[in-house]
Amino acid sequence: MTALIQARGLSKLYGIKPALQDCSFAVQPGRIVGLIGRNGAGKTTLLKALLGLTPFAGELSVLGMNPATQRDALMRDVAFIADTAVLPHWLRARQALDYCAAMHPRFERAVAERFLAGTQVPINAKVATLSKGMVTQLHLALVLAIRAPLLVLDEPTLGLDLLSRRAFYDTLLNDYMDGERTILVTTHQVEEIEHVLTDLLFIEQGRIVLDAPVDVLGERFVQLQVAAQHLQAARALQPFHERVVFGSTVMLFDGVPQALLAPLGDTGRPSVADLFVAQIQPQAAATASAA
Amino acid sequence: MNAATTTVSVWGRLSMLWQRELWEHRSLWIAPLVASGLLLVILAAGALRLVNVQLGPLQLGGSVQVTTPDAQVHIDGVHVQVTTPEASVRVEPGRVVVESEDDDAADVVVNMPGILVTDDVQGSSAAHAVPQSLVLMIVTGLLLSVALFPVTGFLLESLYADRRDRSALFWRSLPVSDTATVMAKFSLVAVVLLATWLLAVPVSVLVIGLIKVSGVGAVIQLNWTAGKWLVGQLALLGFVCVGLLWYAPLAAWLMLVSAWAKRAPFAWALTPPLVLITLESILFHSKHVLGLLGSRFMPPQPLQALQSPQLWLGLLLTAAMLWGAIALRRTADAD
Numbered sequence: 001m002t003a004l005i006q007a008r009g010l011s012k013l014y015g016i017k018p019a020l021q022d023c024s025f026a027v028q029p030g031r032i033v034g035l036i037g038r039n040g041a042g043k044t045t046l047l048k049a050l051l052g053l054t055p056f057a058g059e060l061s062v063l064g065m066n067p068a069t070q071r072d073a074l075m076r077d078v079a080f081i082a083d084t085a086v087l088p089h090w091l092r093a094r095q096a097l098d099y100c101a102a103m104h105p106r107f108e109r110a111v112a113e114r115f116l117a118g119t120q121v122p123i124n125a126k127v128a129t130l131s132k133g134m135v136t137q138l139h140l141a142l143v144l145a146i147r148a149p150l151l152v153l154d155e156p157t158l159g160l161d162l163l164s165r166r167a168f169y170d171t172l173l174n175d176y177m178d179g180e181r182t183i184l185v186t187t188h189q190v191e192e193i194e195h196v197l198t199d200l201l202f203i204e205q206g207r208i209v210l211d212a213p214v215d216v217l218g219e220r221f222v223q224l225q226v227a228a229q230h231l232q233a234a235r236a237l238q239p240f241h242e243r244v245v246f247g248s249t250v251m252l253f254d255g256v257p258q259a260l261l262a263p264l265g266d267t268g269r270p271s272v273a274d275l276f277v278a279q280i281q282p283q284a285a286a287t288a289s290a291a
Numbered sequence: 292m293n294a295a296t297t298t299v300s301v302w303g304r305l306s307m308l309w310q311r312e313l314w315e316h317r318s319l320w321i322a323p324l325v326a327s328g329l330l331l332v333i334l335a336a337g338a339l340r341l342v343n344v345q346l347g348p349l350q351l352g353g354s355v356q357v358t359t360p361d362a363q364v365h366i367d368g369v370h371v372q373v374t375t376p377e378a379s380v381r382v383e384p385g386r387v388v389v390e391s392e393d394d395d396a397a398d399v400v401v402n403m404p405g406i407l408v409t410d411d412v413q414g415s416s417a418a419h420a421v422p423q424s425l426v427l428m429i430v431t432g433l434l435l436s437v438a439l440f441p442v443t444g445f446l447l448e449s450l451y452a453d454r455r456d457r458s459a460l461f462w463r464s465l466p467v468s469d470t471a472t473v474m475a476k477f478s479l480v481a482v483v484l485l486a487t488w489l490l491a492v493p494v495s496v497l498v499i500g501l502i503k504v505s506g507v508g509a510v511i512q513l514n515w516t517a518g519k520w521l522v523g524q525l526a527l528l529g530f531v532c533v534g535l536l537w538y539a540p541l542a543a544w545l546m547l548v549s550a551w552a553k554r555a556p557f558a559w560a561l562t563p564p565l566v567l568i569t570l571e572s573i574l575f576h577s578k579h580v581l582g583l584l585g586s587r588f589m590p591p592q593p594l595q596a597l598q599s600p601q602l603w604l605g606l607l608l609t610a611a612m613l614w615g616a617i618a619l620r621r622t623a624d625a626d
Contacts, residue, residue, distance in 0.1 A: 075466035088458040102299050102307035103465045
């Protein structure tokens with residue numbers, strides 16, 4: 001199966017500051033990929049490069065197209081919501097639907113209307129009169145109604161309350177995913193979408209630091225709450241992260257068989273949030289183990 | 292992936308792009324309509340004697356046959372200059388009629404000074420005679436001038452407003468190329484100004500009607516036929532079309548600045564020409580730039596303009612500036 005997104009040596013400089021450094025990864029069709037990183041780690045820059053919204057160096061293929069030169073064709077097969085993109089204040093909900101219906105060949109108006117019907121957004125309301133949450137819902141309605149092979153969501157639920165976030169992800173899973181569509185999503189609320197994701201891409205300082213399917217995480221990564229007397233033995237197995245929680249030491253291991261670790265304490269599967277923190281703080285881990 | 296796709300024709304897409312601009316910049320269509328409404332309301336108020344714009348009852352009569360060119364005709368105190376031979380001048384209550392077998396007579400009268408003011412007839416009243424073609428010109432010119440204000444504002448905002456309010460990424464997330472965006476916005480100006488010309492057609496007819504009814508002035512009737520009226524309107528249309536070509540570089544300049552400016556596009560639009568003019572006058576003590584810009588602002592004579600290299604050079608410059616605006620739009624990062 002050919003990859004939907006294929007990046008090799010993707011790089012981008014903002015002045016002298018590198019925003020992306022030699023990123024290589026592939027996204028297969030039908031996956032829900034979480035792109036996770038801190039603010040300024042390069043998430044939005046990476047998404048913009050994928051969508052042909054910013055120039056880049058390196059090789060990049062999205063849906064078999066080069067975003068730098070084929071953006072116009074690419075946008076017909078992509079639905080995209082950017083965290084920094086806001087709907088203009090003068091636009092009415094109905095006008096937004098009219099516009100998308102005329103401009104996007106894959107836009108299904110009925111889907112957007114159904115989604116909006118489940119919200120508080122009046123169809124004739126101007127964006128200026130809507131709350132921040134309602135504007136996001138309107139934007140999500142527009143994007144979910146685009147039945148494109150690739151959906152890119154950059155902080156899609158920013159400003160939504162818990163109930164609306166749930167409703168959005170339920171709609172996404174139930175209505176949108178049909179096994180063929182692919183979703184690339186970034187968010188700060190990792191815990192909420194952990195169960196939704198099939199793949200993880202961690203990005204830090206413009207580099208991909210982890211690229212793994214969620215279902216192998218349990219085999220590859222083990223979290224160990226170390227019994228005090230086994231501290232030295234556990235450190236000998238080279239944890240990549242170590243922290244102290246309520247007086248007991250918690251270590252994370254990559255590729256160490258669970259059978260070796262089980263005698264040293266309580267083992268478990270780390271959460272995505274724990275993995276993320278561990279992956280982007282290797283120095284902190286090194287300092288902790290040296291201490 | 293066999294999701295249904297709906298295809299909208301190129302024309303459908305273009306009209307939606309225009310529609311989108313009219314949603315955002317409502318003054319583009321409101322301003323000419325309001326100006327037309329105000330004009331008609333004022334004249335209607337005059338016709339209904341609600342305001343004192345009428346100049347007194349006109350009781351005139353008499354006719355004269357002209358056989359020499361440049362005849363000075365006086366009938367009951369009404370003074371008419373007729374520059375064509377073989378014409379009859381008739382003064383009736385409320386109007387002055389000039390009739391001629393010679394087709395050119397129409398042109399002669401069209402080119403007459405716009406307003407003929409008669410001497411006192413009764414007491415202090417005076418009669419104004421306005422050629423119909425001049426009414427067409429004044430009404431069309433007035434509405435076009437009114438439309439130019441929102442059009443200028445629109446051009447300066449066109450590629451700037453959505454970067455300022457950060458909605459550019461939303462618009463660019465849809466399959467609309469940057470070329471289509473820029474060209475739709477640019478061509479909308481022509482649509483708005485041509486629509487304004489179209490609006491002026493019925494408005495000028497109503498204005499002529501109201502002038503007659505109100506007794507504000509007499510409208511000279513010079514063998515006016517539907518054909519000649521049409522020719523008058525088409526001449527104005529030609530003027531508008533040549534004007535669009537002539538002023539295209541100014542519009543493209545505003546769009547280029549709009550695509551480039553980080554803030555205050557209005558100031559950036561004015562600064563480079565002012566700096567150039569100032570530098571030239573300091574360094575070379577000459578005024579070529581000022582002359583060049585000044586001549587560009589002068590309204591063109593349609594037939595002369597079409598044959599002048601300036602018009603075609605201007606269009607080349609327009610293409611270059613639009614290309615620049617598209618390139619800026621493509622590489623502009625919204626944040």
